[in-house]
Amino acid sequence: MGTTLKSAAQLLVECLAEQGTDRIFTVPGESFLAVLDALHDTAAIETVICRQEGGAAFMACADGAMNAAGSGRPGIAFVTRGPGATNASIGVHVAHQDSQPMILFVGDVARNMRDREGFQEVDFSAYFGPICKWVTRIDDPARIPEYIARAYSVAISGRPGPVVVALPEDMLCDHVDDAIAPRPFTTRPPQAVCPDAMQALFGLISDAASPIAIIGGAGWNTKARDHFQQFAENIGLPVATAFRRQDAISPDSAVYAGNMGYGPNPKLVQRVKDADLIIAVGARLGEATTDGYEVPTLEHPDQLLVHIHPDANELGRVYKTDLEMCCSVDEFAEAAALWEDSAVIPFDAGAQANREWREWASAAPSETAPALDMAACVTHMREALPKDSIICNGAGNFAGWWHRYWRYAGYPSQLAPTAGAMGYGVPAAVAAALRHPERQVVAVAGDGDFLMNGQELATAVQHGANLLVLVIDNGAYGTIRMHQEREYPARVSGTQLSNPDFAMLGAAFGGWSAVATTTQEFIDALAQAQTRQGLRLIHMKIDIEQLAASGATxxxxxxKA
Structure with a gap:
């Protein structure tokens, strides 16, 4: 009898299934038609057809972020070479800066065409190298199981992040022995906590007068959330979340102090500046979280820093660190919750910081409020929607109202790029609605933000996603306009936008839509939206005068200028 053969593409899909992949996001390309054909016969993997590679990559990034809360599996995207890969690079960059597991597969030029600047050829190692954990190319089909297992391992290990795998189109059509099988399911290797370091940490805590924790980031999951909250509440430790990591602790916790980043509570900022001990867990302490490395400052003579992170390269990279702990953040959180040290006397600061946050994050009625008051709208959403709703947004001042007034109660419930990429919200919401059909998913987008990937509403409708989309339209690139007015007052240039009727656009995609120009109209529209399923879009028209949740006008x- 002759040897039974299978295509390299079939072997690749078998490896994906073995690694627990149940969904991929793609814009098809002729360079990986063989993979699409192999997926045709694989019921275990759903193929989500997207409308632009940036949207597909954002969906994969968001899917990896949601999986990180539980299974830890990376999000998966397939795109074609050249423009497909470069379009998808924004999702890779976000996954890198957000420390989210993701694998981007790129159909590539045939092996005999390489290094000739063939049609749509790109040097992927040079292009993606700085923004991902590993870039590789599979030239030998017999080694597919090895490469796929390694790709998953790299994506989920240490500081999670993106991996890029190039697939020459002729290699995918080669045949291999049917006996070549996928490697076993890859799991994240454990990173244990050092007992001596834990003892040192609790010694610092017992000596501290005004400690604070900043949490959320690489490797954060449900286990880390639950155990760290228990630890912090046990000792009354105030807990702030890193930029766009507000679901890292329950907003109902008696020690939650609010979020760092853009537009934080001034009292929280002062608390961090005055702290004699900062415990950073999972957070990179990047530019956004620290307001340009000013909160905390890089050098503070009376402030100690403990940094717990799963990647040794991150420890001591920017900040002077007094105690470094390279370990899994969930393992650390569990050890901290179970640790007993009689020398630690519970602090009153946790409850005080929580009161300050609740006061700051509560919208008070105002006689001078605009017709469509964003603070009032978000406050009403808190009352009308389920507490575990998933809020998805891209970049822009519009997101600040949710960062300040929404309560991210579920986990995961905040899908927002710490990399500050526009166009993320709608694709992330599509991925969330497919991953969690039992939960309410809301895409929040500014007018400029929405039109970067709003076409993915077609993907939502095609795949039956159940989501609510809020488009906040002020006819401008609002964040840039705010900086423009600060630096060059009354000299408006390059920030004005002429927009379509977003409600009609939502209807054109097959959804239900409404327009809101006042707070009451929004309340009424939201009530109607809640009685429907599928795609629902509310076009919220606000005046450019209402620039930010901070009160900037x-x-x-x-x-002032």
Missing amino acids: VSALRA
């Missing part, structure tokens, strides 16, 4: 910025 055009007139105030001009007056």
Whole structure:
């Protein structure tokens, strides 16, 4: 009898299934038609057909972020070479800076065409190298199981992040012995906590007068959330979340102090500045979280820093660190919750910081409020929608109202790029609605933000996603306009937008839509949306004067300047 053969593409799909892949996001390309054909016969993997590679990569990034809370499996995207890969690079960059597991597969030029600048050829190692954990190319089909297992291992280990795998189109059509099988399911290797370091940590805590924790980031999951909250509540430790990591602790916790990043509570900022001990867990302490490395400052003579992170390269990279712990954050959180040290006397600061946050994050009625008051709208959403709703947003001042007034109660419930990429919200919401059909999913997008990937509403409708989309339309690139008014008051240039009727656009995609120009109209529209399923879009028209949740207005910025 002759040897039974299978295509390299079939072997690749078998390896994906063995690694627990149940969904991929793709824009098809002729360079990986063999993979699409192999997926045709694989019921275990759903193929989500997207409309632009940036949207597909954002969906994969968001899927990896959601999986990180439990299974830890990376999000998966397939795109074609050249423009497909470069379009998808934004998702890779976000996954890298957000420390989320993701694998991007790129159909590539045939092996005999390489290094000739063939049609759509790109040097992927040079292009993706700085923004991912590993870039590789599979030239030998017999080694597919090895490469796929390694790709998954790299994506989920240490500081999670993206991996890029190039697949020459002729290699995918080669045949291999049917006996070549996938490697076993890859798991994240454990990173244990050092007992001596834990003892040193509790010694620092017992000596501290005003400690604070900043949490959320690489490797954070449900286990880390639950155990760290228990630890912090046991000792009354105030807990702030890193930029766009607000679901890292329950907002109902008696020690939650609010979020760092853009537009934080001024009292929280002062608390961090005055702290004599900062415990950073999972957070990179990047530019956004620290307001340009000013909160905390890089050098503070009376402030100690403990940094717990799964990647040794991150420890001591920017900040002077007094105690470094390279370990899994969930293992650390569990050890901290179970650790007993009689020398630690519970602090009152946790409850005080929580009161300050609740006061700051509560919208008070105002007689001078705009017709469509964003703070009031988000406050009403808190009452009307389930507490575990998933809020997805891209970049822009519009997101600040949710960062300040929403309560990220579920986990995961905040899908927002710490990399600050526009266009993330709608694709992330599509991925969330497919991953968690039992939960309410809300895409929050500014007008400029929405039109970067709003076409993925077609993907949502095609795949039956159940989601609510809020488009906040002020006719401008609002964040840039805010900086413009601060630096060049009354000299508006390059920030004005002429927009379509977003409600009609939502209807054109096959969804239900409404327009809101006042707070009451929004309340009424939201009530109607809740009685429906599928795609629902509310076009919220606000005046550019209402610039940010911090209270910034055009007139105030001009007056100050």
